Amino acid sequence: MARLVESSYGKCAVRLTKVVRRAQEHTLIELDVRIILSGAFDAVYTDADNSACIPTDTMKNAVYALARQHSFDSPEAFAGILADHFTGFPQVSRVEVLVEAEPWARIATDGGPHPHAFTRGGPGVRTCRIVAERGRASRTWAGVNGLEVVKTARSAFAGFHKDRYTTLPETHDRIFATSVEAAWEYAAAPRSFSAAFDSARSCILVCFAGHDSASVQHTIWAMGEALLARVPEISEVSIRMPNRHRLLVNLQPFGLDNPNEIFVATTEPYGLISGTIRRE
Amino acid sequence: MARLVESSYGKCAVRLTKVVRRAQEHTLIELDVRIILSGAFDAVYTDADNSACIPTDTMKNAVYALARQHSFDSPEAFAGILADHFTGFPQVSRVEVLVEAEPWARIATDGGPHPHAFTRGGPGVRTCRIVAERGRASRTWAGVNGLEVVKTARSAFAGFHKDRYTTLPETHDRIFATSVEAAWEYAAAPRSFSAAFDSARSCILVCFAGHDSASVQHTIWAMGEALLARVPEISEVSIRMPNRHRLLVNLQPFGLDNPNEIFVATTEPYGLISGTIRRE
Amino acid sequence: MARLVESSYGKCAVRLTKVVRRAQEHTLIELDVRIILSGAFDAVYTDADNSACIPTDTMKNAVYALARQHSFDSPEAFAGILADHFTGFPQVSRVEVLVEAEPWARIATDGGPHPHAFTRGGPGVRTCRIVAERGRASRTWAGVNGLEVVKTARSAFAGFHKDRYTTLPETHDRIFATSVEAAWEYAAAPRSFSAAFDSARSCILVCFAGHDSASVQHTIWAMGEALLARVPEISEVSIRMPNRHRLLVNLQPFGLDNPNEIFVATTEPYGLISGTIRRE
Amino acid sequence: MARLVESSYGKCAVRLTKVVRRAQEHTLIELDVRIILSGAFDAVYTDADNSACIPTDTMKNAVYALARQHSFDSPEAFAGILADHFTGFPQVSRVEVLVEAEPWARIATDGGPHPHAFTRGGPGVRTCRIVAERGRASRTWAGVNGLEVVKTARSAFAGFHKDRYTTLPETHDRIFATSVEAAWEYAAAPRSFSAAFDSARSCILVCFAGHDSASVQHTIWAMGEALLARVPEISEVSIRMPNRHRLLVNLQPFGLDNPNEIFVATTEPYGLISGTIRRE
Secondary structure, three states, rough: OOOEEEEEEEEEEEEEEEEEEOOEEEEEEEEEEEEEEOOOOHHHOOOOOOOOOOOOOHHHHHHHHHHOOOOOOOHHHHOOOOOHHHOOOOOOEEEOOOOOOOOEEEEEEOEEEEEEEEOOOOOOEEEEEEEOOOOOOEEEEEEEEEEEEEEEEEOOOOOOOOOOOOOOOEEEEOOEEEEEEEEOOOOOOOOOOHHHHHHHHHHHHHHHHHEEEEOHHHHHHHHHHHHHHHHOOOOEEEEEEOOOOOEEOOOHOOOOOOOOOOEOOOOOOEEEEEEEEEEO | EEEEHHHHHEEEEEEEEEEEEEEOOOOEEEEEEEEEEOOOHHHHOOOOOOOOOOHHHHHHHHHHHHHOOOOOOOOOHHHHHHHHHHOOOOOOEEEEEEEEOOOEEEEOOOOOOEEEEEEEEEEEEEEEEEEOOOOOOEEEEEEEEEEEEEEOOEEOOOOOOOOOOOEEEEEEEEEEEEEEEEEEEEEOOOOOOOHHHHHHHHHHHHHHOOOEOOOOOHHHHHHHHHHHOOOOEEEEEEEEEEEEEEEEEOOOOOOOOOOOOOEEEOOEEEEEEEEEEEEE | OOOEEEEEEEEEEEEEEEEEEOOOOOEEEEEEEEEEEEEOHHHHHHHOOOOOOOHHHHHHHHHHHHHHHHOOOOHHHHHHHHHHHHHHOOOOOEEEEEEEOOOOOEEEEEEEEEEEEEEEEOOEEEEEEEEEEEEOOOOOEEEEEEEEEEEOOOEEEOOOOOOOOOOOOOOOOOOOEEEEEEEEEEEOOOOOOOHHHHHHHHHHHHHHOOEOOOOOHHHHHHHHHHHHHHHEEEEEEEEEEEEOOOHHHHHHHOOEEEEEEEEEEEEEEEEEEEEEEEOO | EEEEEEEEEEEEEEEEEEEEEEOEEEEEEEEEEEEEEOOOOOHHHOOOOOOOOHHHHHHHHHHHHHHHOOOOOOOOHHHHHHHHHHHHHOEEEEEEEEEEEEEEEEEOOOEEEEEEEEEOOOOEEEEEEEEEOOOOOOOEEEEEEEEEEEEEOOOEEEEOOOOOOOOOOOHHHHHHHHEEEEEEEEEOOOOHHHHHHHHHHHHHHHHHHOEEHHHHHHHEEEEEEEEEEOOOEEEEEEEEEEEEEEOOOOOOOHOOOOOOOOEEEEOOOOEEEEEEEEEE
């Protein structure tokens, strides 16, 4: 009467700190790892038969043990090591590894970047995701979350559909504030995942700054085109941006004008715009 | 060279309060609404042509105006009103409406439930989701999020796969703590969406309490079977449960035993288990 | 040239789970404990001399070890055990213990409250705080946080001060929504701390529901008076309540009236009102 | 029988955006403002007499109107304008203004910092606080919150007090991670509040990086001394730092050593260390 049609399980929020101690300087890697498995696990659900079940505690242990046994220079490289490990289990048909990297940056001192002290860099958190399925080439995405940006010029929203519930005035000069969430797939591995990430993030920021935006949608398209042009290994990018509205404050009750100067930042409600752009 | 292969947009966190004032008592409805549209919007992205674009501000206005014009007795009913409204636009091919309902409950007084004062009830937040696609029957899900539960007996985890990274001891008596996230699809509308929701939530709680659990997976399956048996209109249910681990504290360094009595609750890392069960 | 004029340190977010297993039923206690010490610790700061410093890790261990060694039937009792332990160190002149209790409630089943399965109860989180200073009687507070309430009648705000920046209309029928944070001091220990807490929380809820409110301030005063009248051991209570505004939506642009029916719930900005009421 | 012994009220989370549009570039100011008043407001509580009550809605309006009417080049300057405004009411005896500034930084482009596009800078959020009491000189604090830092060398914790609950091993080489919360009082206004803030934040970062830390307490003292030495207008500084523990992972079960390389970052429990250092 009932059938299990989909299932997965795994470990989340495995927080790994790795310190590479060289004579000149230390490298600090802090990753938040999530591993999700699918496969021949139906009997765990339906028959209380745990014999195939790899405990999520074991997954956590593997993260720390593999981090000790391997050198890696990017979140993507470590995610690949984890994906390889878990695809080695015969009962596993699909492994998804998601990694977020803490954006630590060396503290600036008079003597230059500090060799072993760090503060939060960014902006935005670097992410990556690998999906390895039995019998298929594994796929790799990289991305950035929480890349907060705002511009005070060259953003418009006009010429839109009107109906009985429309009260929004057209504007040719609004504030555009958002937090970019972007993830792009690599058709081929770039020479350096970290250099590719830096290029991509910088490309998003510069595109946001320079674009003559007719809408959030319009800027998403511009960012997608720019990313595909900038990083040749990217085959597709998905971008999601909330519209963090800044509303012009009505100062007339106080006998004051407001020449596009005083705004209230609002959190609720917010627009949410998404788009996926693929290289043809 | 670039193509828009997927897109959607909408308004999130539209917070509606509706008070129905009857002589005997007030009814308080507080909903958090999200509306996401897809359709013939490519030119908004690629050509800066906003003529088809229904502003998200208009969506927000529609929520408040439609709430005034219609009576409704469930989140599902209001989500349906919104879905109908937005499928009326020719440029819209798909509407997704998600609603979360604040779980207000009447304050208990000596004179019984209060007619116009409320406190947070629950447990858990009621959700619903309607997807209306042009040319197809619309689909309706209901669910519950954040349904926090814990049991101190009849939960085991043993007989699992062991490998070189396994350190977890088998246990036949552990604490099982989680926060249930469940969403079920209705093949047909139940007589009362609210009565069906109450039945389903209660069924989840009672199943959790009474089940002889061999794993989180095993309990998900039991919950799925129980829900299908209890509410005949449900065709399928997806359940996701984090494992909010309670770890036995080692008190030996202090010369103390710990007969399954003292635990530490941990947030990170956590297991995450999912399953979808369908009526056959 | 510089002097340390104030200092304290301690351990926060020590999450204790204790299960008391009786034949008929289990009792589940989950506490979040914070311990803050002050005393003769200046040399730790100024001279890198840690000899007086009790590590915060040791504080955490003490929480678990003392929970094993002692029976207690309230957060206040356990906080007292901890305060006694730490005032035993000669270098400690002041101990502050804060405890939050997870509001677990037995799951309701056809056979009555379940003996070993729980779900989130509440509303609101129970808190307590003990301050023990050398040479003084220790002081005990109890309270509730996050007690969310809303009423749809008998709340007004009118007759207030007007100036050039006033735009708020007077209202005799508004929605009043808040989240009560209250803490009361016991001049003497009540017979049962848990019974006193239940009385106090219920008193707050019933007072909120029944009061003819002229302002948030007015309701704080009413709550304070009611608490002092209800629980004789309370000598003083501090209450803090944000004003979680529900704003009437202007539906005129859509040709609709709004007879105090449709509101938008807002998070920002919010009023914040505080008051301390003492028994004379 | 009951007496109101303390009270205050105000408006929180007033989110102000001000854009100063110059030909060459725009300046973007985003502040989160909190205003708390005390004074002759007892009758509002005890007598339902609102005649002295300045609505919090009016406070919000004043923030926007005063931001339009005044130029200011620092959060401190704007907080002072607000404090002056509210001390002008005869019923107000004390005004507290707290401001948090969003750390926007110009987006870096090939052509230099962008004239009107910004991304999140930092690290840390700049704060300020002014307390103006009738009949006293007003006091001004500045500070930084959420200044996240970590160092992988030159941090020890040894020689501490041991008792029966001590299990922490002594260490001479641990990771030290924290999020600095600091607030300093200015005895006199610095020539530029923003330059003073930049100096202070940089001073905290450099001190953290270079200090040979024997404990979190020891580093707080070092930071306090450094701040007093660096910014002559500061009379006193309070610093609070959680200890965001990184725990060495035991890899022995997997046949691996761990030469201070692999750690787990934990959130709970955490140490919390505070100190106030005054210029003598």
